[in-house]
Amino acid sequence: MTLRIGLDIGGTKTAALLVDANDRPLGRATHPTDVSSPDRLVAGTVSVVDHALRNAGRSRDQLIAAGVGVPGQVDPSDGTVRLAVNLNLREPYPLRQALQDALGVPVALENDVRTAAWGAFHWASEQEPLNSLAYLSIGTGIAAGLVLDGQLYRGAHGMAGEIGHIPIDPAGPRCICGAYGCLEALAAGPAIAAQAIGAIPNEGGQPLSTARVYQLAAAGQPVAHQIIERAASYLSRAVYLLLMAYDVDKVVIGGGVTLAGAAFERPLRAAMSAMRADSPLTASMMPDEKVVIIPPDYNAGVTGAVYLAPVPNVEEIRK
Ligand SMILES: [Zn+2]
Known part of the structure; x- marks a missing residue:
């Protein structure tokens, strides 16, 4: 029961x-x-x-x-x-x-990235005690979910963590939100695939998938490498933005794009390392171990949803 x-x-x-x-x-x-x-x-x-x-x-x-x-x-x-x-x-x-x-x-309903953030918080808390966390989801879009002082943080309008729509390059492409150069328009999965179209010869007439661009970059294809290196540079800044804005214990990264595995993680870590080399502040705020990629077999979305499920107390059951 x-x-x-x-x-x-x-x-x-x-x-x-x-x-x-x-x-x-x-x-x-x-x-x-x-x-x-x-x-x-x-x-x-x-x-x-x-x-x-x-x-x-x-x-x-x-x-x-x-x-x-x-x-x-x-x-x-x-x-x-x-x-x-x-x-x-x-x-x-x-x-x-x-x-x-x-x-x-009884049902609890929440935004999916926030739900996954709650799942990521439970996952990360199993490795070490945590008070706060930012979960950065990189897939079709980019968004973050925040757990502050052990609670999901939504903000005044339920928009806290929507960093995918922070413009970071005014000269960048137009985003679906209307603004120019949003993080999402530069570094989400579709943005990476869009940059590859026409720039990298496609095999068999199929449009290149984001995962394939990551693979080609890891294999040394120069244009793919450049695209992924640039995306990693933007994403490392997004990680740093979360650390500086919220000073969380951990940034956990998940979402479809991270399924590229080492081809995703290696350039991101290199970009973070380059940022650290420039600034002692960055070096102290963004050590490598503060940033983790969630394991591909851990489904933060459904796990977070389980932990959000409102367990009726005895009083409520009696009603
Ligand atoms: Zn936008």
């Missing part, structure tokens, strides 16, 4: 992790996300939950709570998704209430 489920609802797929009262993983499931309507989004989410329960040999009546991360602007106080373009939610939608009604358990 004490199972919790964490859900990471993405624009293309929804992942679920079911755990017992001791946080032990019992079952997982992943389905494509149906964004054709809010009703279908909710129905699809319920079917992922049921699939994870089935995989664990459990049933819905054993579930006590769910945590959910979604890519968009969320008001955690009333559980409304204000805007989630990737989920096709362009008007405010009471997703938390809809999921609570459909699942029959």
Whole structure:
């Protein structure tokens, strides 16, 4: 009677992790996300939950709570998704209430990067005691989630950590937000792939993927190397920005682009090292060990969602 489920609802797929009262993983499931309507989004989410329960040999009546991360602007106080373009939610939608009604358990709803930050905080806290952390997600977009004094920090408008839209090169390309030279427009996955188009001969007529550009750079392809070195230089500054703005214990980096592994990490560490060589302040604020890449097999999104799931206390159960 004490199972919790964490859900990471993405624009293309929804992942679920079911755990017992001791946080032990019992079952997982992943389905494509149906964004054709809010009703279908909710129905699809319920079917992922049921699939994870089935995989664990459990049933819905054993579930006590769910945590959910979604890519968009969320008001955690009333559980409304204000805007989630990737989920096709362009008007405010009471997703938390809809999921609570459909699942029959209390649900916590949070922005996906913040949810992953909470998962990263739990992961990093297992290695050493921590008070604060910035989780930098680098994928289709760039954003950070902040844990300060052991609590998720949202800011006054739920925008804290949205550093992907900080302009860092006024001469840079125009960003989807309208500004020029945002970090995201320079160093996120699509920006890297866009810089490779036309600059690197494509093999077999296929457009180069971001992962391929990282591979080619690691293999010494000069144009790819230049693109990745420049991206690493921007990203090292983003890491430093987080450390200087919030003075966190750790910066944990995750997101799809980091799956390039050493091809991602090596140039980033080199760029950080070059910054340290220029400044004793940087050297003291950004030692190598303060910055870690989350392991590819650790799903911070679903784990963070599990830890956000509101566990009803005895009083609430009696009601
Ligand atoms: Zn922007």
